[in-house]
Amino acid sequence: MSRLHPYTLLAIAGALPAFAWILPAPSGGTWTAAVALVLTLTPGESPGLTGTGASSGWRARLIVLRTAVVTAAPFWLFLLLLHDVPTTIAIGLRITTMVASFVWLVAALAPARLVEAMVASGWSASVAYLLAATLSAVPMLKARAQRIVEAQRCRGLSPRGGVAARMRALRALALPLVLSALHEVDERALALETRGLVPGIRRTPLAPPPDSAVERAARWVLLVACLFALVRRFTVPGVS
Amino acid sequence: MSIRLLALIPVAAAISLALSAAVDAVALPLFLDTTGTILATALAGPGVGIATGIVTSAVNTLRNPTFWPFVVVQIIVALYAWVAARAGLFRGFRTAVPAGLGLGVIASVTSTPISYLVFGCTTTGGIALTTALGRALGLPPLEACFFGSFVSDFGDKAVSFALVTSVLHALPRRTAARFPWALRAIGAA
Numbered sequence: 467m468s469r470l471h472p473y474t475l476l477a478i479a480g481a482l483p484a485f486a487w488i489l490p491a492p493s494g495g496t497w498t499a500a501v502a503l504v505l506t507l508t509p510g511e512s513p514g515l516t517g518t519g520a521s522s523g524w525r526a527r528l529i530v531l532r533t534a535v536v537t538a539a540p541f542w543l544f545l546l547l548l549h550d551v552p553t554t555i556a557i558g559l560r561i562t563t564m565v566a567s568f569v570w571l572v573a574a575l576a577p578a579r580l581v582e583a584m585v586a587s588g589w590s591a592s593v594a595y596l597l598a599a600t601l602s603a604v605p606m607l608k609a610r611a612q613r614i615v616e617a618q619r620c621r622g623l624s625p626r627g628g629v630a631a632r633m634r635a636l637r638a639l640a641l642p643l644v645l646s647a648l649h650e651v652d653e654r655a656l657a658l659e660t661r662g663l664v665p666g667i668r669r670t671p672l673a674p675p676p677d678s679a680v681e682r683a684a685r686w687v688l689l690v691a692c693l694f695a696l697v698r699r700f701t702v703p704g705v706s
Numbered sequence: 707m708s709i710r711l712l713a714l715i716p717v718a719a720a721i722s723l724a725l726s727a728a729v730d731a732v733a734l735p736l737f738l739d740t741t742g743t744i745l746a747t748a749l750a751g752p753g754v755g756i757a758t759g760i761v762t763s764a765v766n767t768l769r770n771p772t773f774w775p776f777v778v779v780q781i782i783v784a785l786y787a788w789v790a791a792r793a794g795l796f797r798g799f800r801t802a803v804p805a806g807l808g809l810g811v812i813a814s815v816t817s818t819p820i821s822y823l824v825f826g827c828t829t830t831g832g833i834a835l836t837t838a839l840g841r842a843l844g845l846p847p848l849e850a851c852f853f854g855s856f857v858s859d860f861g862d863k864a865v866s867f868a869l870v871t872s873v874l875h876a877l878p879r880r881t882a883a884r885f886p887w888a889l890r891a892i893g894a895a
Contacts, residue, residue, distance in 0.1 A: 549826055
């Protein structure tokens with residue numbers, strides 16, 4: 467599955483939750499949740515992109531399934547707390563489909579492949595940059611936030627006490643993080659300009675993922691099927 | 707859009723997602739996941755703010771897919787922050803905190819129908835528990851859902867506005883002047 471074109475992976479991950487919400491509950495949701503959970507057992511990221519080969523084994527696949535189940539489980543608990551059993555099953559299956567589809571997508575789709583596919587299909591390099599740069603900046607800033615927390619604790623900052631004391635502590639932790647991140651904007655802008663990534667310019671992808679006619683047709687079939695199910699849901703009596 | 711503003715968007719989105727580490731350290735019931743959107747809007751206007759909100763939701767969705775339907779809230783936050791920046795409401799805490807409280811009401815009104823219709827009000831543990839509290843107090847399901855969203859959003863957006871105000875005032879004037887809206891947002895231009 468991970469060898470599929472990124473747009474095909476996105477289409478599958480988008481279509482499954484759409485079907486879960488459109489098709490009658492609980493049978494529709496049962497089918498979509500089952501398909502999504504089975505998908506989590508398919509191989510992970512494309513070989514050669516991660517370089518580790520660790521994502522191809524059954525253990526890695528079970529980890530993906532476990533992540534989906536662990537992410538979806540609290541929703542079932544909260545639904546039981548707030549709703550009756552039939553409603554819990556109906557909404558729970560839909561949420562499980564959504565969670566499992568996206569957990570599978572994250573495991574199957576390397577961001578670099580998506581960026582290559584977007585650039586190859588004519589998207590602006592700026593749009594591709596936004597996604598890739600954010601994905602790389604988040605762990606970096608989180609690590610910096612952790613260092614700031616430790617540094618401020620060394621200086622005697624206490625995160626304990628009443629709300630006012632905690633708010634002051636929050637300001638002392640958040641302000642250096644945000645200011646240091648903003649000071650990086652100029653460096654990033656200079657780096658982008660140096661690499662010729664000015665808005666509106668077209669780039670040539672180095673290794674665009676192959677997109678076969680069968681996959682393109684499959685994506686259209688998924689879209690038409692979703693629209694057909696939606697129209698049927700609202701026009702045919704007894705389908706609810 | 708200039709290169710500087712393009713570079714600002716992923717940084718602001720990452721700020722929204724990384725602030726959770728600071729929140730965890732002080733153990734306050736806050737999300738601060740719209741701080742980057744508000745900051746980007748106050749610095750560079752609504753276009754950059756909306757882009758930041760969409761990117762934040764997209765990246766957050768990879769962590770927890772239930773975030774994606776709430777992308778609408780991020781867009782509304784950006785538009786509201788733009789109005790606040792135009793009015794110079796980031797000039798001090800006395801204007802920023804009430805503006806943030808107003809955003810809390812608008813955000814909870816916007817997120818309630820999404821939370822109710824799509825997720826049955828179970829988006830996060832905190833919201834589910836406050837919704838359950840609302841039900842226990844005798845509120846109908848939709849109103850209990852609004853109660854849950856309101857409790858989580860009201861203070862969160864006020865703190866986000868206060869934090870952005872602190873950042874805008876702590877930013878050196880030369881740095882602030884490089885962004886088109888920064889000085890106007892704090893009432894200095």
